[in-house]
Amino acid sequence: MANEIKELTKREVNYSQWYNDLVIKADLAENSAVRGCMVIKPYGYAIWEKIQRQLDDMFKETGHVNAYFPLLIPKSFLSREADHVEGFAKECAVVTHYRLKNDPEGGGVIVDPEAKLEEELIIRPTSETIIWNTYRSWIQSYRDLPILINQWANVMRWEMRTRLFLRTAEFLWQEGHTAHATKEEAVEETTKMLNVYADFAENYLALPVLKGVKTASERFAGALDTYCIEALMQDGKALQAGTSHFLGQNFAKAFDVQFLNNEGKREYVWSTSWGVSTRLMGALIMAHSDDNGLVLPPKLAPFQVVIVPIYKNEEGLALINEKVASITKELKDLGVSVKYDNATNKKPGWKFAEYELKGVPVRLAMGARDLENGTIEVARRDTLTKETVSIEGIAQYIKNLLEEIQLNIFQKALKFREESTVAVDTYEEFKEQIEKGGFVLAHWDGTAETEERIKEETKATIRCIPLNNDKTPGVDMLTGKPSVQRVVFARSY
Amino acid sequence: MANEIKELTKREVNYSQWYNDLVIKADLAENSAVRGCMVIKPYGYAIWEKIQRQLDDMFKETGHVNAYFPLLIPKSFLSREADHVEGFAKECAVVTHYRLKNDPEGGGVIVDPEAKLEEELIIRPTSETIIWNTYRSWIQSYRDLPILINQWANVMRWEMRTRLFLRTAEFLWQEGHTAHATKEEAVEETTKMLNVYADFAENYLALPVLKGVKTASERFAGALDTYCIEALMQDGKALQAGTSHFLGQNFAKAFDVQFLNNEGKREYVWSTSWGVSTRLMGALIMAHSDDNGLVLPPKLAPFQVVIVPIYKNEEGLALINEKVASITKELKDLGVSVKYDNATNKKPGWKFAEYELKGVPVRLAMGARDLENGTIEVARRDTLTKETVSIEGIAQYIKNLLEEIQLNIFQKALKFREESTVAVDTYEEFKEQIEKGGFVLAHWDGTAETEERIKEETKATIRCIPLNNDKTPGVDMLTGKPSVQRVVFARSY
Numbered sequence: 001m002a003n004e005i006k007e008l009t010k011r012e013v014n015y016s017q018w019y020n021d022l023v024i025k026a027d028l029a030e031n032s033a034v035r036g037c038m039v040i041k042p043y044g045y046a047i048w049e050k051i052q053r054q055l056d057d058m059f060k061e062t063g064h065v066n067a068y069f070p071l072l073i074p075k076s077f078l079s080r081e082a083d084h085v086e087g088f089a090k091e092c093a094v095v096t097h098y099r100l101k102n103d104p105e106g107g108g109v110i111v112d113p114e115a116k117l118e119e120e121l122i123i124r125p126t127s128e129t130i131i132w133n134t135y136r137s138w139i140q141s142y143r144d145l146p147i148l149i150n151q152w153a154n155v156m157r158w159e160m161r162t163r164l165f166l167r168t169a170e171f172l173w174q175e176g177h178t179a180h181a182t183k184e185e186a187v188e189e190t191t192k193m194l195n196v197y198a199d200f201a202e203n204y205l206a207l208p209v210l211k212g213v214k215t216a217s218e219r220f221a222g223a224l225d226t227y228c229i230e231a232l233m234q235d236g237k238a239l240q241a242g243t244s245h246f247l248g249q250n251f252a253k254a255f256d257v258q259f260l261n262n263e264g265k266r267e268y269v270w271s272t273s274w275g276v277s278t279r280l281m282g283a284l285i286m287a288h289s290d291d292n293g294l295v296l297p298p299k300l301a302p303f304q305v306v307i308v309p310i311y312k313n314e315e316g317l318a319l320i321n322e323k324v325a326s327i328t329k330e331l332k333d334l335g336v337s338v339k340y341d342n343a344t345n346k347k348p349g350w351k352f353a354e355y356e357l358k359g360v361p362v363r364l365a366m367g368a369r370d371l372e373n374g375t376i377e378v379a380r381r382d383t384l385t386k387e388t389v390s391i392e393g394i395a396q397y398i399k400n401l402l403e404e405i406q407l408n409i410f411q412k413a414l415k416f417r418e419e420s421t422v423a424v425d426t427y428e429e430f431k432e433q434i435e436k437g438g439f440v441l442a443h444w445d446g447t448a449e450t451e452e453r454i455k456e457e458t459k460a461t462i463r464c465i466p467l468n469n470d471k472t473p474g475v476d477m478l479t480g481k482p483s484v485q486r487v488v489f490a491r492s493y
Numbered sequence: 494m495a496n497e498i499k500e501l502t503k504r505e506v507n508y509s510q511w512y513n514d515l516v517i518k519a520d521l522a523e524n525s526a527v528r529g530c531m532v533i534k535p536y537g538y539a540i541w542e543k544i545q546r547q548l549d550d551m552f553k554e555t556g557h558v559n560a561y562f563p564l565l566i567p568k569s570f571l572s573r574e575a576d577h578v579e580g581f582a583k584e585c586a587v588v589t590h591y592r593l594k595n596d597p598e599g600g601g602v603i604v605d606p607e608a609k610l611e612e613e614l615i616i617r618p619t620s621e622t623i624i625w626n627t628y629r630s631w632i633q634s635y636r637d638l639p640i641l642i643n644q645w646a647n648v649m650r651w652e653m654r655t656r657l658f659l660r661t662a663e664f665l666w667q668e669g670h671t672a673h674a675t676k677e678e679a680v681e682e683t684t685k686m687l688n689v690y691a692d693f694a695e696n697y698l699a700l701p702v703l704k705g706v707k708t709a710s711e712r713f714a715g716a717l718d719t720y721c722i723e724a725l726m727q728d729g730k731a732l733q734a735g736t737s738h739f740l741g742q743n744f745a746k747a748f749d750v751q752f753l754n755n756e757g758k759r760e761y762v763w764s765t766s767w768g769v770s771t772r773l774m775g776a777l778i779m780a781h782s783d784d785n786g787l788v789l790p791p792k793l794a795p796f797q798v799v800i801v802p803i804y805k806n807e808e809g810l811a812l813i814n815e816k817v818a819s820i821t822k823e824l825k826d827l828g829v830s831v832k833y834d835n836a837t838n839k840k841p842g843w844k845f846a847e848y849e850l851k852g853v854p855v856r857l858a859m860g861a862r863d864l865e866n867g868t869i870e871v872a873r874r875d876t877l878t879k880e881t882v883s884i885e886g887i888a889q890y891i892k893n894l895l896e897e898i899q900l901n902i903f904q905k906a907l908k909f910r911e912e913s914t915v916a917v918d919t920y921e922e923f924k925e926q927i928e929k930g931g932f933v934l935a936h937w938d939g940t941a942e943t944e945e946r947i948k949e950e951t952k953a954t955i956r957c958i959p960l961n962n963d964k965t966p967g968v969d970m971l972t973g974k975p976s977v978q979r980v981v982f983a984r985s986y
Binding site for chain 1: 523525526527530531532533534535538539541542558559560561562563564565566567568569570571572578582583584585586587588589590591592593594601602604613614615616623626627636642646647649651663665838
């Protein structure tokens, strides 16, 4: 079994099955015994740790600090902000008791009816309410502002249909919650963090994203504006990869958080929140991978290079081991992470397939002839090409190659997105394009009614009103009413 | 209010109140709206992040990888291991429903009675059960072993009496869960991780610890042996700072996890688990701090050096700013973390008190005369001493000083522990010493009855059977029965 090569369903046969196969077979995650909750396996978690570390550095560079707030939220807190409760009360895990006991009738352990909570507690679906209840005692004057806090945490939303990484009941994320003295500062923070997310997506995940604003019906429950980054997956469906919310004074009013401004007057505090989650893992997997397995951008790969020896006997292996030790050291000195797999119970062919499946960006193979010639075989995961190069200066060569691969993965995804983005003017064209997948740019009259009708008839939603696009006005393809710019439609995850 | 100096209760007046004052006033943590759950504030969380990062590095150096398992555990899992359920079922948060709804009678949101779970879910108090249920499908053969996994997570135990960091309903921790082919390997892992914890405690927390084994009545629910590190706080009470459990085959049997050994026979897997938590924050605070505030070991201080300018006017400040910029750069180049506080709305005296309260290891102050003389004032937090030194080579001087402070804090705690450790031979002496506090070494006959009687009569428990102590036999101070070595008694947190 250990030597069996793991086959994936082909993308064109069944993209959804391909994704599930890949997540399972590349040892990224699996379903658990608890409905909708996943186990993130060590290889998957190692990628998440790289994502976390990089984002955390970027948050700190922009002046944020981390803190930790309670997992449980009193039920009544959810109701304080009217929109918020509508958005989150429907799908939450409710703690009602705090003790189990032995069943006096011998039925194992049962919930102790005497240990009922006076007020039920909700496992956080997001933490605005508990955090703003806390900020009330932290903020008295403008001198206490801004508060720029981030939290790394688990959250829970009782989703009915779940998929590993993309939509799970419990997921891991970070949630920034900031408090400001003025509207301008809060809006500036919202867009600053949107830009941090876009920078991270493009330069680390190698994922081109559109930056935009959500329509009113797609907004976060409690926000005045939700900014987002939207990415395109290989099957032509969009994926929302991160959101940054301008919350106005909604939560400050709901939790009565006021401050004395520099003129000595009491005002409600302005706020933002922003988050990305383990969903990014789903985006990373779906955007770049192929029928052979994962394709990881070098900056987020748990190890960037794997070296496989090809040998006939123990003496041969010993000679290769020695040569590889010096190459490994050179690579590590340049900051390249390397795994040397000289396990003797698996064949090179199996190892090649396994590391392809796991998306290791560069595979080096060294055999007896390489040793004689002073060469090594270099295989790229992104292009599946191989070449034989001199081991003279190999470490610097690999370091440069990793940068090239990082860029190439991004360029490939960008090219795909560009080819999959079409502007249309009529509803007929629109429906045709939506069937094909991709981003469809169209004029919209700005009403929730039209948006809803399009969604019902085509399953496409407005992914965002793009921020940096051309602002040519036009007319709504359905109603003929005026439109100030095209918006981005797609079917989505 | 911002300029008010925060006074702490003195330790000798009320140690417990001093601790609470310190946690609150140094901005480490506070109680939340949810009973027993704390908010870890940014300054406290920054220390926890340093603890995490260092431990994580040490776990990885010893071959462990991180993963993530679900927050929720099916109720029936808890019952699988008989001792485990006894230990944990009594104090857990129970999720019974997955939806709220609007009260049709207008009472806000209520639990939707139609959204009742078929089987209740428990918020993990520890993850042995869900993890061993998962390992069953990961382990078939000896080739799949060992599994060396760690998880960073939040857990919840419904404690009745809580104290910030020391005992909270929700806390943050890491839990290692390893699986091995042989008993010997599992035992070796248990002691290896105990040694990692002791190394971390002594060299990072600057906290001398005793390594030992718990008695049967103090064991983890489900373990065959619980190893621990025990530290002594300044009030003479002991604090268990970390535990490492040898679980035998208990969880493998409870969850039917078997493997084919290298002779082709099926065997149950051997296991360990080990953990430390945010309780370490409590140990760190209580072990070293004084009536002026926190005393942080330099290796875990969010910033190691604070620089305060002392100036008469803006030109004076500008000159100091310039000089400090070059000192800061030199310090950062040597890996020393620095904060320069030139805020103009607070006086130097206030800043001095504030950074003393927050335990910053070294405070530098620079005034006009220093600028003239090419000197700077260096104040040590651990000894509260000051000296004026030349700024020539100041960065290296500070770097060395930080190492000296780290060592001095440890030595001071070690000296205190040594002076607070007494061997006694009679129960009269024992009771007298226990009243005074500290570790009391006494002979014990090895029975739970004697242990329980001593606990009832003196509130002292056996903290551990020490691993590295002298093994001179003797007789139990109460029963006169034979004893193979002295054990460590204390009152504890």
